[in-house]
Amino acid sequence: xxxxxxxxxxxxxxxxxxxxxxxxxxxxxxxxxxxxxxxxxxxxxxxxxxxxxxxxxxxxxxxxxxxxxxxxxxxxxxxxxxxxxxxxxxxxxxxxxxxxxxxxxxxxxxxxxxxxxxxxxxxxxxxxxxxxxxxxxxxxxxxxxxxxxxxxxxxxxxxxxxxxxxxxxxxxxxxxxxxxxxxxxxxxxxxxxxxxxxxxxxxxxxxxxxxxxxxxxxxxxxxxxxxxxxxxxxxxxxxxxxxxxxxxxxxxxxxxxxxxxxxxxxxxxxxxxxxxxxxxxxxxxxxxxxxxxxxxxxxxxxxxxxxxxxxxxxxxxxxxxxxxxxxxxxxxxxxxxxxxxxxxxxxxxxxxxxxxxxxxxxxxxxxxxxxxxxxxxxxxxxxxxxxxxxxxxxxxxxxxxxxxxxxxxxxxxxxxxxxxxxxxxxxxxxxxxxxxxxxxxxxxxxxxxxxxxxxxxxxxxxxxxxxxxxxxxxxxxxxxxxxxxxxxxxxxxxxxxxxxxxxxxxxxxxxxxxxxxxxxxxxxxxxxxxxxxxxxxxxxxxxxxxxxxxxxxxxxxxxxxxxxxxxxxxxxxxxxxxxxxxxxxxxxxxxxxxxxxxxxxxxxxxxxxxxxxxxxxxxxxxxxxxxxxxxxxxxxxxxxxxxxxxxxxxxxxxxxxxxxxxxxxxxxxxxxxxxxxxxxxxxxxxxxxxxxxxxxxxxxxxxxxxxxxxxxxxxxxxxxxxxxxxxxxxxxxxxxxxxxxxxxxxxxxxxxxxxxxxxxxxxxxxxxxxxxxxxxxxxxxxxxxxxxxxxxxxxxxxxxxxxxxxxxxxxxxxxxxxxxxxxxxxxxxxxxxxxxxxxxx
Numbered sequence: 001x002x003x004x005x006x007x008x009x010x011x012x013x014x015x016x017x018x019x020x021x022x023x024x025x026x027x028x029x030x031x032x033x034x035x036x037x038x039x040x041x042x043x044x045x046x047x048x049x050x051x052x053x054x055x056x057x058x059x060x061x062x063x064x065x066x067x068x069x070x071x072x073x074x075x076x077x078x079x080x081x082x083x084x085x086x087x088x089x090x091x092x093x094x095x096x097x098x099x100x101x102x103x104x105x106x107x108x109x110x111x112x113x114x115x116x117x118x119x120x121x122x123x124x125x126x127x128x129x130x131x132x133x134x135x136x137x138x139x140x141x142x143x144x145x146x147x148x149x150x151x152x153x154x155x156x157x158x159x160x161x162x163x164x165x166x167x168x169x170x171x172x173x174x175x176x177x178x179x180x181x182x183x184x185x186x187x188x189x190x191x192x193x194x195x196x197x198x199x200x201x202x203x204x205x206x207x208x209x210x211x212x213x214x215x216x217x218x219x220x221x222x223x224x225x226x227x228x229x230x231x232x233x234x235x236x237x238x239x240x241x242x243x244x245x246x247x248x249x250x251x252x253x254x255x256x257x258x259x260x261x262x263x264x265x266x267x268x269x270x271x272x273x274x275x276x277x278x279x280x281x282x283x284x285x286x287x288x289x290x291x292x293x294x295x296x297x298x299x300x301x302x303x304x305x306x307x308x309x310x311x312x313x314x315x316x317x318x319x320x321x322x323x324x325x326x327x328x329x330x331x332x333x334x335x336x337x338x339x340x341x342x343x344x345x346x347x348x349x350x351x352x353x354x355x356x357x358x359x360x361x362x363x364x365x366x367x368x369x370x371x372x373x374x375x376x377x378x379x380x381x382x383x384x385x386x387x388x389x390x391x392x393x394x395x396x397x398x399x400x401x402x403x404x405x406x407x408x409x410x411x412x413x414x415x416x417x418x419x420x421x422x423x424x425x426x427x428x429x430x431x432x433x434x435x436x437x438x439x440x441x442x443x444x445x446x447x448x449x450x451x452x453x454x455x456x457x458x459x460x461x462x463x464x465x466x467x468x469x470x471x472x473x474x475x476x477x478x479x480x481x482x483x484x485x486x487x488x489x490x491x492x493x494x495x496x497x498x499x500x501x502x503x504x505x506x507x508x509x510x511x512x513x514x515x516x517x518x519x520x521x522x523x524x525x526x527x528x529x530x531x532x533x534x535x536x537x538x539x540x541x542x543x544x545x546x547x548x549x550x551x552x553x554x555x556x557x558x559x560x561x562x563x564x565x566x567x568x569x570x571x572x573x574x575x576x577x578x579x580x581x582x583x584x585x586x587x588x589x590x591x592x593x594x595x596x597x598x599x600x601x602x603x604x605x606x607x608x609x610x611x612x613x614x615x616x617x618x619x620x621x622x623x624x625x626x627x628x629x630x631x632x633x634x635x636x637x638x639x640x641x642x643x644x645x646x647x648x649x650x651x652x653x654x655x656x657x658x659x660x661x662x663x664x665x666x667x668x669x670x671x672x673x674x675x676x677x678x679x680x681x682x683x684x685x686x687x688x689x690x691x692x693x694x695x696x697x698x699x700x701x702x703x704x705x706x707x708x709x710x711x712x713x714x715x716x717x718x719x720x721x722x723x724x725x726x727x728x729x730x731x732x733x734x735x736x737x738x739x740x741x742x743x744x745x746x747x748x749x750x751x752x753x754x755x756x757x758x759x760x761x762x763x764x765x766x767x768x769x770x771x772x773x774x775x776x777x778x779x780x781x782x783x784x785x786x787x788x789x790x791x792x793x794x795x796x797x798x799x800x801x802x803x804x805x806x807x808x809x810x811x812x813x814x815x816x817x818x819x820x821x822x823x824x825x826x827x828x829x830x831x832x833x834x835x836x837x838x839x840x841x
């Protein structure tokens with residue numbers, strides 16, 4: 001045979017078995033089996049050696065090694081030792097290497113006269129030059145001998161072995177075989193040996209793919225396999241790869257050429273992003289030509305590690321990644337980023353490599369990282385945005401760029417942990433004063449300062465921006481006005497100057513709901529609330545805004561503004577219902593958004609007397625953000641937890657909340673009012689009546705100073721009355737209860753019941769004060785019809801089809817029905833519709 005044959009193991013075994021039979025019959029043969037490490041070359045040779053030994057042949061074996069490559073005739077010495085000869089004896093008979101070759105040939109010929117002979121040499125790519133010359137001498141003259149010379153070597157033979165391959169190509173008594181991966185039948189045979197009979201085709205396909213057809217990796221997978229009791233009827237998936245696979249890959253890794261290592265590492269670094277173009281570009285950046293890259297990829301495929309672009313086993317990829325030196329890994333990631341950028345890959349893919357590449361001050365790298373961070377923030381993935389921006393900050397050379405990147409980093413960190421932003425505040429203030437921040441980032445800085453309770457510095461920034469309003473973009477101007485509204489709401493004293501006229505016309509929130517800018521919509525709702533109180537229009541606008549926010553990832557400020565409007569209008573049940581819908585599936589929200597929505601829900605549930613739910617959500621909120629991250633808003637989750645624990649009778653857990661440090665300025669903000677009420681409730685439950693009274697009167701004084709008329713906050717009267725009663729001042733207690741019960745509905749039936757029960761206890765059941773009851777607003781005929789159909793169990797779409805309207809119209813009608821009847825959902829419709837005449841004529 002001449003030329004090269006590509007053969008799988010079973011075919012190669014048959015071929016070599018035939019060559020041995022020819023040699024045994026006096027037609028000498030030589031075979032060279034090539035292939036990458038782990039493909040089974042030694043296994044094939046052992047198979048033929050075993051067959052030959054059973055047939056009475058003599059086997060002479062040697063293995064070349066890199067350690068002995070510089071030792072002349074090292075391989076020949078191994079062969080001669082099998083004949084009982086030593087190199088000293090041969091050297092004594094010969095004066096030159098040519099004579100040594102002739103002596104070896106003569107010794108083999110003499111042996112072959114008595115018995116067939118197989119001469120095997122493994123790893124000839126490591127063989128010394130003198131031994132190669134001797135073997136060539138024998139192979140060239142093998143035809144008349146009963147000899148099979150069987151050699152194995154790497155697919156990538158060194159330059160000195162070209163004479164050997166040339167001999168195999170031209171000599172008709174020589175066969176050149178390139179060993180291929182295991183075929184399906186070979187894999188099945190191996191699996192049956194380990195799993196027993198009944199291995200299905202799907203099992204064979206899975207294991208063949210995972211091992212890449214490499215006997216080395218296939219046996220390693222079987223060692224890692226924990227299965228027992230046979231294959232069973234169904235497919236048996238291979239394991240992901242354990243210690244045996246890792247050791248096998250380490251062995252292959254150690255045998256790779258330099259080009260092979262570079263290619264293996266490039267594929268490992270690219271991972272799922274690998275394409276033929278990107279791999280070629282990356283290797284080009286590493287100095288490899290397209291031809292070298294193609295050959296190296298083919299070698300990795302042949303070794304069973306890859307399918308051309310990706311590793312069959314993630315464990316194999318991990319081994320390669322782990323063995324990349326640190327400096328080289330950084331270079332690989334930088335080259336990967338370049339290759340991805342040149343092939344127009346996604347921004348996140350490019351940036352993902354740059355954060356591992358420690359990029360220098362290269363403008364393209366900083367731009368790529370910033371753009372990827374902006375995209376990640378848009379997708380609510382703040383964690384990735386932070387990683388990109390930290391890398392961009394490290395790579396930024398000039399001060400102006402670093403200032404911008406720091407501001408962007410603070411914006412991303414705010415979404416994950418507002419507490420992290422406080423470490424940037426001093427530097428950001430310096431950058432703002434030096435004029436290195438954009439107006440948008442200066443506005444965000446004002447918001448961070450407010451959150452941290454640094455109202456004076458925040459006010460100064462707002463004043464500066466107000467002085468240049470005409471120069472601001474429309475979006476920035478809208479956000480400036482929105483921040484002024486929040487300042488006025490959150491800090492009634494320090495933000496008082498923004499209260500009287502917080503927004504320019506239009507004041508009617510209906511003109512902005514729902515616009516393309518939810519931030520502006522939220523500001524309109526809150527501004528209307530501050531200027532005019534909880535009007536019907538403001539509540540309607542709040543409902544519309546929440547309807548627009550819930551189906552998507554909600555934006556925090558407009559969502560909170562809408563909830564606040566409902567709370568101020570004493571629609572606590574409705575606000576709680578919206579919170580339920582907001583927090584039921586919050587996995588895509590940012591951490592800060594999740595925490596604040598949970599805190600809002602916890603407060604509402606505690607006001608409604610649902611203490612178990614309130615406690616769960618308060619603890620979830622506090623688990624998401626550490627206390628230091630909440631700023632002055634820490635009063636919100638803490639107060640909700642205290643109210644819940646107190647309501648459940650766990651006073652120790654409630655008291656533990658007050659060991660959490662809080663900013664002093666919190667008591668000049670709305671969260672401070674929540675905190676004082678909760679602390680007073682705990683004092684009251686613990687029997688510290690005078691301390692409780694002090695906190696409740698502090699709430700009264702703050703509400704008077706802030707001109708705050710929020711029904712749920714007037715509950716201080718109920719609890720103060722309880723403390724006064726315990727202190728013996730029954731008349732003052734009754735006066736406060738009378739005031740409270742004369743107020744419009746607070747929106748909390750639980751709280752109303754508590755107030756009435758206390759009044760009854762103090763004054764007797766028959767002597768009740770005049771209670772103001774709000775007459776239910778009448779339903780329109782359309783609303784009444786929709787409510788009746790909903791009560792009967794029809795869906796919104798079914799109702800719409802029956803009435804000939806859109807599902808959106810049905811939803812709007814139901815929203816108004818719930819509000820007018822004071823119910824939270826469909827389950828409350830039946831008793832409400834049957835309790836009174838609610839239909840408008």
